[in-house]
Amino acid sequence: MNSVASAIQRLDALADSAPVARLAQAFAAAGRELALVGGPVRDAFLGRDLTDLDFTTDARPDEILRIVKPISETQWDIGREFGTIGAIIAGETVEITTYRADSYDPDSRKPTVEFGDTLEGDLARRDFSVNAMALRLPGRVLVDPSGGMDDLLAARLRTPGPPEVSFGDDPLRMLRAARFTSQLGFTAAPETVAAMAELAPRIEIVSVERVAAELTKLLMSAAPRAGIQLLVDTGLAELVLPEVPALRLEIDEHAHHKDVYEHSLTVLEQAIGYERSRGHEPDLVLRIAALLHDIGKPSTKRVEAGGAVSFHHHDVVGAKLAAKRLRALHFDKETITAVARLIELHLRFFGYTEGAWTDSAVRRYVRDAGPLLERLHILTRADVTTRNRRKADRLGFAYDDLEERIAAIAEAEGVAAVRPDLDGERIMEILGIRPGREVGEAYRFLLEMRLDEGPLGEVEAERRLRAWWAARA
Structure with missing residues (x-):
């Protein structure tokens, strides 16, 4: 946490900035109260970036709009129902909300909005004390009726x-x-x-x-x-x-195995670490997949002869369960598809450590991952949580080798975008056929050859295509 003196300096600098100063002056001239509230005040003391500029006032939405129009480049009232007016002032986006008190009807999904008349009353209905501090403007008086500063110091929610x-x-x-x-x-x-x-x-x-x-x-x-x-x-x-707490599989004296819940949390942490070390921004698809990659285990758990525990096909089952859960949460189709595919593929690499892969197998690994390849690299690496240093090193070296082979084959063959040597138009021209099922079959035949053997060149690909077509006929 920043020192109080440093936080005050940051708040002073914010209050002196063009958008905040103009807004404070305009509301004071109109005889209305205005306060910077919530996140920006909290974050000034935490040393975090001051981003969202949220204000609260005793003015009602229509009056807020009248006050901000002369000093702003644009305004919007999409949140008017909840007392919020947005605007851009001196290039900064701000939101001003009438003092309010939200409450839920026991059987309703939507809050009932009631406008209030005092800053202290508004702060009392906020979620947490650390978000219930405000800076009155233009006087710059800190208002903290619920002890938010004490909770900041104690890192308490x-x-x-x-x-x-x-x-x-x-x-x-x-x-x-x-x-x-x-x-x-x-x-x-x-x-x-x-x-x-x-x-x-x-x-x-x-x-x-x-x-x-x-x-x-x-x-x-x-x-x-x-x-x-x-x-x-x-x-x-x-x-x-619910799939996450279900990962806390029962561990008994006859069927020892590691805690899948703790393992999944560790995989998530490690995936975030790889995100950073490989120079990526936070990735929602990767993080969901990391958390849910083993959710197929509870329903596929079997105790084998001798007490060993198995989870056969938990990758495929988990992919279906993840897609079902994300659909229930109304995630977009692209996210659902990507997460499910990553979970389905997350075990594929472990066959690499059991025997040398052919170039064909490497090409198919890349083809199956498609645009998810980098995410699959991270998820697979993050999935190694063993405390056995030798085993962890062996898996790490094996994946280093796989990535090196992918890079080498990609450089030599352009395997990052595996396509047959002939496209659909050329296939139809060579075989004298029209668009339809047969074109797709021919395309898949050429693609399988490309994956098995690498680039053939147009001449050889045409020869093979004609021979395939003749044998098929």
């Missing part, structure tokens, strides 16, 4: 009022608690955790889209493990992502 009331009003705040433990590195207070466990079933009144958005933010945080563990420990994961 606590609601401004009783957590049962806060989570009862907006159950999504329970998922936010998990997200903030990961984003901020905070620990949820005991009473916060207890209320999450008690009120977990309330999450079912929240829309799937809001739940998915919160899970996405959690997974895209720097250290999602802590948040996921909090969801599992409080029973929330059973309701929003």
